[in-house]
Amino acid sequence: MKRNKIIILTLIILVFVVGGLVYNYTFNTKHRNISVEEATVSMSAENLYNHFYNNEKLATTKYLDKVIEIEGKITSVENNEIILNDKIQVSFNIDKMPKVAEQILLTIKGRCVGYDELLEVVKIDQATVINKQN
Incomplete structure (x- = not known):
């Protein structure tokens, strides 16, 4: 049971990290003029x-x-x-x-x-x- 909680918590953290990286790459890149x-x-x-x-x-x-x-x-x-x-x-x-x-x-x-x-x-x-x- 404790192992399942650790796996779920790790996945949630991973989703937030990947989501943050995707958001940063998509919306914070400087476009060339x-x-x-x-x-x-x-x-x-x-x-x-x-x-x-x-x-x-x-x-x-x-x-x-x-x-x-x-x-x-x-x-x-x-x-x-x-x-x-x-x-x-x-x-x-x-x-x-x-x-x-x-x-x-x-x-x-x-x-x-x-x-x-x-x-x-x-x-x-x-x-x-x-x-x-x-």
């Missing part, structure tokens, strides 16, 4: 795509989850995304989507999410416009 971070690298959309196309593993090591600055021509505009040079898929936050049109030269800053082998595009999210040229 990509728009105020400095870009670690700046390059053309074509260059970034070629890095991933030629050596995806190395490019992933170098650029994944890094803030990068990309310049390219807009080839497609959809909802809160644009495509640069048919190779870079750029996602904006809904409230930060710039008013742009196709064939405009654009420089953006965002977080590199990786390479989508199926669509053959490099994905950038949390992007902001640095420079827009007609």
